[in-house]
Amino acid sequence: MPGPTHVQATINGEDVNFLCEPRQSLLEVLRDVLGMTGTKEGCNDGNCGACTVIFDGRIVDSCLVLGVEIQGREVTTIEGLATADGLHPIQQAFLENAALQCGICTPGFIVASKGLLDGEPGADEGRIRHWLAGNLCRCTGYDKIVRAVLDAGEKMK
Amino acid sequence: MVANIVLSEVEYTHIGKRPVRPDGVDKVIGRAQYGPDITLKGLLHGKVLRSPYAHARIKSIDTSQAEAYPGVRAVITAQDLPFASLSKEELGAGYQALKFASDHVLAGGKVLFKGHPVAAVAAANPHVAEEAAKLIKVEYEELPPVMSVVEAMAEGATLLHDDLYTSSLGETSQTASNVAAHARYEKGDVAQGFDEAAVVVEREFQTASVHQGYIEPHNGTAFWSADGQLDVWCSTQGAFTVRSSLANVLRHPVSKIKVTPMEMGGGFGGKISIYLEPLAALLSKKSGQPVKLVMNRVEVFEASGPASGSWMKVKMGATTDGKLTACQAELALDAGAYPGSPAMSAAMCAFACYDYPNGLLDAYDVVVNKPKTQAYRAPGSPQAAYAVESVVDELCEKLGIDPVEFRLRNASKEGTRRIEGPVYRRIGLVECLEAARSHDHYQTAVDFQPNGKLRGRGVASGFWFNRGFVSSCNLTVNPDGTVSVVMGSVDLCGTRASIAQQTAEALGIAYEDIKPSIADTDSIGYTFITGGSRTTFATGLATINASQDIKQRMVERAAAIWEAPVEDVEYVDGVIQHKSDSELRMTFKELAGRTLTTGGSITAQCNIDPPGEGNSFAVHVVDVEVDQDTGKVDILRYTAIQDCGKAVHPSYVEGQMQGGAAQGIGWALNEEYFFNGQGQMTNSSFLDYRMPISLDLPMIDTVIVEVANPGHPYGVRGVGETPIVPPLAAIANAVYQATGVRMQSLPITPGKVLDALWSQNGS
Incomplete structure (x- = not known):
């Protein structure tokens, strides 16, 4: 087993340095090395979307990216959305539309939605349902999540 | 067309409103600690x-x-x-x-x-x-593995446990068996009931093991x-x-x-x-x-999990004018490796929506070589309802009676005795059926499209007990006039909000001034699980009772400060006032600010085990489209109607109804444990165990019917269990209307649909 590798990356706009083993996923690095537990593990095999992060502008399942792969690149996690001024419009819309129940899938849905609405705030229901097809929610039946994303899109136009 | 309807009888200040939940921000910013x-x-x-x-x-x-x-x-x-x-x-x-x-x-x-x-x-x-x-x-x-109840109950079956004996009607079997328990519920004379029937339908059904599917x-x-x-x-x-x-x-x-x-991060009983x-x-x-x-x-x-796979046989008879004369069922639910399937609860729920004169139910708890089954939202009831509501649909068809009308003619109501004994207090099944009948969805004919695909509509009803059980909470008035509510109930999906709303209502102070939190087992009285749709009801009652104590202590404290007799002081809408001297008056916040210098904190505690049930009934209506070439079933429109009693936070009540319906849709159409010949699960990932994704579902419309529960001061019943009960049968009935084929085994996979269509066509 090779030793730990030094990685330098930008996470939520901050310059971050860490050591990680080659076998550690980005999800494991975020949660266990950097203590950023807002990104959730649901399946660890790319089928639930709970660990969605934005990686150089694209949404990815962080369980399918290795920690060493983010060397010199940019990652946005759920911890990077709210600012000192308040919540991100998507976060606010999830609250106001009761779009979370247990909340475990919520960070993944919010980050994935940001990946859509940043470029397409006018996305309609069909587009949103397609975009979020990689994120599983077992509590809501998706109804209120889709409504929250529609609502957030209105505010982000 | 209104997506979400609330049929209210009574309005309150905080209950029935839709505030942001107290734990909401932590959960949208990723700070909440799971x-x-x-x-x-x-x-x-x-x-x-x-x-x-x-x-x-x-x-x-x-x-x-x-x-x-x-x-x-x-x-x-x-x-x-x-x-x-x-x-x-x-x-x-x-x-x-x-x-x-x-x-x-x-x-x-x-x-x-x-x-x-x-x-x-x-x-x-x-x-x-x-x-x-x-x-x-x-x-x-x-x-050799034993994988189904049918195999496990067969003569000479391989035994999982050589020391497990069948407990049946008070007797214990002489020889070891895979049947852990057999229970029977009986009323009237079913043989006579079937003799009186003009139409009798008897069918067998099977359902696969399904997982609760929590993401965490x-x-x-x-x-x-x-x-x-x-x-x-x-x-x-x-x-x-x-x-x-x-x-x-x-x-x-x-x-x-x-x-x-x-x-x-999700439990659903698991x-x-x-x-x-x-x-x-x-x-x-x-x-x-x-x-x-x-x-x-x-x-x-x-x-972990799953919910029981089942084998069921249901026989029902009715007169030509659509009155049930007899209801009979055998329900065998697998327990997995150790006894404890919800077969008995399945039996109690099976005919709970109906008022019928003669009934006989046999329930079997059977061990098989699967993980030990766990509760899954209304445990046992969805399987039973799938069988019973499918047979009801067939009776309706044979009698030429509208399925909602048939259910109304036979609906359980206040005073109806369930087969295992309890007599219903005020319940809202009739109101749900009437809401279904008058709903735009039911009033609008199925939208047939000339696309070569088949369409149909199905209806089914469902029941869950909603019993209270033990809850505990501690209330403390803080010096700034807020009130801390510490409870033993874990918050699955809005408990903090619904308890805070009930506390605010009882105290007559702002919702934002209630600070709910969940304690460890050293810090609060014994509290039963959050489950069974009990928490909003029972923990709600605990906080309401404790709030009454807080009000009394506030009155006593004010009386002491004013040197007035306690009986001359009253608590009205968050204000403590002297009954005759209008000068003597303090708001809740004013008095709270003086507590630490006038005798110390004001606290109250309540431990409660409320008697009776707040029974909840649901009626679901679904339109499906069946692709004859692929066998795929799509959900076109879905309406969930339920008597939840007073909806404390209607958004989260709707969310429960929508989420339960979605899980039921998965159970009906996609979800299934596949086992190979060695009894090994072969689809243990979210890719192969296919839960509904956002693309699979339409918006799920809801109607909250608020028939007040007489056992709760605000009429709360609870909501979470019942919505998973009707979808299995509602979808099977809709597939029947679309295709002319009765699906007697779940899930209704494309392969099964094609098999059924081909054997129907003789090709």
Whole structure:
């Protein structure tokens, strides 16, 4: 087993340095090395979307990216959305539309939605349902999540 | 067209409003701490070695290589459980119960399902633990697996347990059996009832094992201190249940176990049983360090949950004018490896929507080589309703009576006695059926499209008990006029909000001034699980009662300050005032600000075990489209109607109805444990175990029917269980209307639909 590798990356706009083993996923690095537990593990095999992060502008399942792969690149996690001024419009819309129940899938849905609405705030229901097809929610039946994303899109136009 | 309708009889100040939930911000910014998020100084990570076989005898376990592996701090097997060193004589009548509980945690003599824990390792990191676990050598003698209730109940079936005997109608069988229990419920004379019927329908049904499907895997973290104090952190629906279950298998006093419930990422009934907690405890005891275990998704599928697979036979008869004369059912629900399927609850729920003169129900709890089944939202009721509501649909068709009209003619109402005894108090089934009949969805004909696809509509109803059970809460008036509500109920999906709203309503103060929180087991009175649709009702009652005490203490304090007789002071809408002297008046906040200098904090506590039930009924209407070429069924339109009593937070009530319906849709159409010939699950990932995704579903419309529960001051019944009950049958009935084929086995996969269509066409 090779030793730990030094990685330098930008996470939520901050310059971050860490050591990680080659076998550690980005999800494991975020949660266990950097203590950023807002990104959730649901399946660890790319089928639930709970660990969605934005990686150089694209949404990815962080369980399918290795920690060493983010060397010199940019990652946005759920911890990077709210600012000192308040919540991100998507976060606010999830609250106001009761779009979370247990909340475990919520960070993944919010980050994935940001990946859509940043470029397409006018996305309609069909587009949103397609975009979020990689994120599983077992509590809501998706109804209120889709409504929250529609609502957030209105505010982000 | 209104998506979400609330049919209210009474309006309140806070109840019935839709405020942001108190725990909402933490959960949208990623700060909320769920079970797997915990970290402790010196934390070790554990990994479980699990059985690759569905049924086998363990001949030997050699842990020596794992123990010697660098970084490993502890290895445990069933020999480390107290049960291993207790004799049958010492345990007496409790022997079998402890054997089953202990063997479930770590297999003793036999493994009974693929994924059954055999050993566990704690190491410096999860990767080392996993590598070490692979070094444990287990010698097995394979045995034939028994995978269905039909197989398990057959004459000469392989036995899972050589010491399990059937408990049937008060008798215990002479020979060992896979049938743990048989219960019977009876009223009137079914033979006579069927004689009086103009139409009788009798059908058999089967349903597959399905998983609760929570996104957060099971987890457990423990620290066993040298003084015997055991601290546990986990995701659970009931911290006190974890405590008592741990005390049982670890033979450790409850006073030395503290369970801290973390935020929980979905349970649906599946996070009540202990799995990893006792392993973490034993590994911590052995290593002297805190240990965390988290299941991966394969482990969640193979070793937790699922809900029972079933075999059912239902026979119902009715007169030409659509009155039921007799209802009969046999319901066999698999329990997985150890007894405890919800067969009896399935039987009690089966005909609960109907008022009928003659009934006979036989329920069987049957062990098979699958993971020990767990509750899943209204346990037993969806399977039973699938069978019963399918037969009802066929009766309606034969009699030429509209399915809602038929259900209205036979609907249970106040005074109807359920077959197992209880008499309904005021219930709202008739109101739900009427709401369904007048709903735009039901009033609009199925939208047939000339696209070559078949379309149909189905209706079904459903029932759940909604019993109260024990709840505890502590209220403290803070000096700034806010009120802390500490409760034992874990918040699955809005409990803090619904309890805060009820407290605000009872005290007549602002919702924002209520600060709800959830305590560990050392800090609050015993509280039963969050489940069974009990929490908003029972913990709500506890906080309402405690609020009445707070009001009385506030009155007493004001009287003391004013040197007035207590009976001259009153509490009106958050104001404490003298009844005749209008000068003497303090708002809640003003008096709260003086408490610390006038005798100390004002607190109140309530422990409650409310009697009776707040029964909830639902009626679902669904339109489906069936592709004749592929066999795929799509949901076009879905309306869920339910009597939830007063909806405390209508948005979260709608969310429960929508989420329950979505799970029911998955159960009906996609979800299924596939087993190979060796009884090994072959689809243990979210890719192959196909839960509904956003693309599979339309918006799910809701109608909240608020028929007040007479057992709660604001009429709350509870909501979460019932919405999963009707969808299975509603969809099967819709598929029938579309295709002319009765689907008597779930899930209704494309393959089954095509088979049915082809055999119908004779091709």
